[in-house]
Amino acid sequence: MEGELSLVLFSLAVAALATVLILPAGVAVAYGLSRWEGAGKGFVETLLVLPLVLPPTAVGLVLLELLARNGPLGRVLDSLDIEVVFTPKAVVLASAVMAFPLLVRSARAGFEEVDPRLVAVARTLGDSRARAFFRVTLPLAWRGLLTGTLLAFSRALGEFGATVLVAGNIPGRTQTLALAIFHRTQLGQDAEALRLAGVATFIAFAAIFTTEVLARRRGARVRA
Template identity: 80%
Template sequence: MEGMAGLVLFTVAVAAVATLLILAPGVAVAYALARWDGPGKGVVETVLALPMVLPPTAVGLVLLELLAVNGPLGRVLDAWGVEVVFTPKAVVLASAVMAFPLLVRSARSGFEEVDPRLVAVARTLGDSRARAFFRVTLPLAWRGVLVGALLAFSRALGEFGATVLVAGNIPGRTQTLSLAIFQHTQLGEDAQALRLAGVAALLAFVAVYATEVVTRRRGRRVRA
């Protein structure tokens, strides 16, 4: 039971850290996409959405090639003495990459619902662009941002394919709930795998239910 508790805590911690890491850049990208109508927007949106449609193992392979010792990012990190591949950092990174598109899409929808005229009024009253964003735009779009963060957290909780390639499945080091379920299933330990699957389902239910609650409130606010 103690081992299961540690596994759950590690999985939740990874999902939380991954979500926090992508929150600021995700909100920035979402806001830029909501306000930008220039050429190439469709291409940018497509590239950002790729982790949602590509096989997770393909995303993991790309990360592994980038972060390996001989990879372009791997050489830079190695010069700084930073090790990522097959460490907990790789688990967080893989989870963050896979969750990022969900955060951006939901937050972008939230920003698109904000009336630009309200921001324009704030600007005429002397607010800078940044001040208007934090005083007007973000408070009005916060439900979309929160839904995106909850969806990202939920996605990070269940990440498997990219993680197993770039971080491995090392018990006590990089193993999350989804990886442990896979390992126990491979070993024929179905009872243990089912217990872990039940815990994973409970965590997912809580995260998705919170998302639904916020989404319903957001929908009522928009209709009002």
């Protein structure tokens, strides 16, 4: 039981850290895409969505090739004496890469719902572009940002394919809930696998339910 608790805590920590790490870049990219009208936007959007439509194992293979000792990033990391492959860092990285597109898509939708005229009013009242973003745009896009953050966290929590290739399935080191469920099933320990699946379901339900409650309360305050 203690081992399962450690497994759950590790999985939650990985998902939370991956989400926090991609949040600044995800918000920036989403905002940029929501305001970009030039050529090349479709190409960039397609590139960002690729991790969602590619087999996760394909994404994991690309990460593995990049981070391997003879890979372009691997050589740089090796010179800095930083080890990533088959470590907890690789678990966070794989989860972050797979969760990033979901964050961007939802956040972009939130930014696109913001009326540009409200931002323009803030600018005419003396706000700088950055101040108008934090005072007007960001608060008005909160639903998309909250949804994107939740989806990113949930995706990171359930990540399997990319993680197993770039981080392995090492109990006590890189094994997450998703990997443990698969591992228990392979060993014929169906009861333990079902228990872990139940824990994962409970966490996902709690996250979604909490977000819905917060969204309703915020919406009620706005209407008031």
